[in-house]
Amino acid sequence: MQVAKKTQINQLEVPATDNFLVIEGVSKIYPTPDGPFTVLDGVDLKVREGEFVCIIGHSGCGKSTLLNMVSGFNTPTDGVVLLQDQPITEPGPDRMMVFQNYCLLPWLSVFDNVYLAIDSVFPKKHQAEKRAIAREHLAMVGLTEAADKKPSQISGGMKQRVAIARALSIRPQVLILDEPFGALDAITKEELQEELLQIWRTHQVTVLMITHDIDEALFLADRVVMMTNGPAAKIGEVLDIPFSRPRNRQHIMEDPEYFNLRNYALDFLFRRYAHDDE
Numbered sequence: 001m002q003v004a005k006k007t008q009i010n011q012l013e014v015p016a017t018d019n020f021l022v023i024e025g026v027s028k029i030y031p032t033p034d035g036p037f038t039v040l041d042g043v044d045l046k047v048r049e050g051e052f053v054c055i056i057g058h059s060g061c062g063k064s065t066l067l068n069m070v071s072g073f074n075t076p077t078d079g080v081v082l083l084q085d086q087p088i089t090e091p092g093p094d095r096m097m098v099f100q101n102y103c104l105l106p107w108l109s110v111f112d113n114v115y116l117a118i119d120s121v122f123p124k125k126h127q128a129e130k131r132a133i134a135r136e137h138l139a140m141v142g143l144t145e146a147a148d149k150k151p152s153q154i155s156g157g158m159k160q161r162v163a164i165a166r167a168l169s170i171r172p173q174v175l176i177l178d179e180p181f182g183a184l185d186a187i188t189k190e191e192l193q194e195e196l197l198q199i200w201r202t203h204q205v206t207v208l209m210i211t212h213d214i215d216e217a218l219f220l221a222d223r224v225v226m227m228t229n230g231p232a233a234k235i236g237e238v239l240d241i242p243f244s245r246p247r248n249r250q251h252i253m254e255d256p257e258y259f260n261l262r263n264y265a266l267d268f269l270f271r272r273y274a275h276d277d278e
Contacts, residue, residue, distance in 0.1 A: 020049035020206060021070070021174065025079035028065050039065050041232040043079070045225065049173075052200055052207045054217035057227030058269065063210045067176050070208060071097045083174065093121045096167035097176040100183055102159040104151040110158075111147040114138060114166045121170040137165040140202075141195065157188035164196070168203060175200075177209035181216070190249070193220060197247065214265045218258060219249060226265065229273050237268060 026043040029036045040062040047053055055063050068074040069081050072091040081088045083095070104113050114134040122130060138147055141161035146154055151162070160180055167175060180196075181189045193216060200207055211217050217224045224239040239261060243252050252258050 019046050019082075020051075020084060021047040021208075022082040023047075023066070023070070023079070024082070026066070026069065026076045026081060027078040028062065028069070028074070029077040038232040039230060041234050043234055045235060045238075047206060047208070049206055050204050052209070052220060052222045053225060054209050054211055054221035054223075055225045055227065056211055056214065056217055056265070056269070057233065058229050058273065060230040061227040061233040062230050063227060064178055067097070067178060067208055067210060070174065071095050071176050073097075093170050094172055095174045095176060096170060096172040097178065098160070098163045098167050098180050100179040100181075102151070102156075102163045104159060104162055106151050109148050109150060110143060110154065110162050111135075111138065113151070113162055114169050117166045118169050133169055137169040138162075140168075140199065141165045155188075156184055157192060160184065160192060161195070164199065168199065168205070171203075172205060174206045174208065177207065179210050179212065182212065189216075194249075196220065197245075201246070214262055214269075217265075218243075218261055219247060219252060224265065226268050236273065239265065 023043055023045040026040060027038065028040040029038045031037075043062075043066060045053075055066070057063055065074060069076055070083075070088065072088050072095065075089060088095070105116070108116065111134055114137060115130060118125075118130045118133050125133075135144070135147070138144055141164060143158060143161055143165065146158060151159055154162075164180070181192055184192065197220060209217075209220065218241060221241050224241060226236050226239065227233050228236040241261070242257060243255070
C-alpha cells in the first residue's frame with residue numbers, strides 16, 4: 001500500500017521554538033506480585049501550540065496512561081513531560097480533561113456545573129463576571145436554554161457539551177479528551193465533532209484526544225499518533241494529516257488521500273499490531 005507523497009509517515013521533527021508540549025523518554029512501570037509491569041516504554045512526542053493531535057491504538061496500549069501524565073494525574077517512572085519547558089508534576093487549570101462519562105455533579109444544574117469550575121480557578125473574580133463566563137460558554141455549546149436543568153434531565157450529547165464548556169471556561173492551554181464521543185450515537189457524534197472543531201478554531205487551544213475511531217481521527221486531527229500494543233507500548237508511527245482547514249466532511253471522504261490514510265491506519269492497527277486472541 002502506497003500512501004500519497006504529501007502524507008508523512010514518521011515522527012515529525014518540530015523546531016525547538018515550537019516545543020510547546022514535550023513528552024521525552026517517558027516510561028511507566030507498575031510493581032506487581034509477578035514483577036515490574038511496563039505499560040509505556042520510551043515514548044517521545046513533541047506537540048506544537050494550537051495543534052490538534054489524536055492518539056489511537058488497541059485497548060491496553062497506554063493511551064490513557066500517557067494523557068494522565070500530561071494532565072498531571074500520573075507521573076512517569078522515567079522521562080519527563082514538559083509544558084512550555086516546565087515539568088508537569090500535578091494537575092493544574094492550564095490542562096483540562098474531558099472524559100467519556102462526562103463527570104458532572106448530578107445534584108447541580110448545568111449552569112452550576114460550569115460555574116463551580118470557574119469559581120474554583122478564579123475565586124477572586126466578581127460573581128457577575130464568573131456568571132457571565134459560564135453563560136458565554138454554555139451559549140458556545142448551544143445549551144443556554146438547558147442551563148437550569150440537572151444532568152439527569154439532558155441527553156448524553158448535551159452532557160458532553162456541558163463537560164466541554166466546563167473545561168474551556170477556565171481557559172486552559174491544553175484540552176485533553178479521553179474518548180469523549182465514544183458513548184454517543186453516530187449522528188450526535190458527528191455533530192459534536194463539528195462543534196469541537198469550531199471551538200478549537202475559536203479558542204486556539206492545544207488538543208490531545210484519544211479515540212478508537214480512525215475516521216474521527218482523520219477528520220479532526222493535524223496528526224494521528226498510532227501506538228503499538230501493550231505491554232511496553234510506544235509510538236509506532238505518526239500520520240501527518242494533509243487536509244486543509246476548515247474541513248468539510250463530505251469533501252474529505254471523497255478525497256482518494258483519505259482512503260490511503262484510512263487503509264494505512266487500518267493496516268497498522270489490525271495487521272501489523274493486531275491483538276493475538278490465542
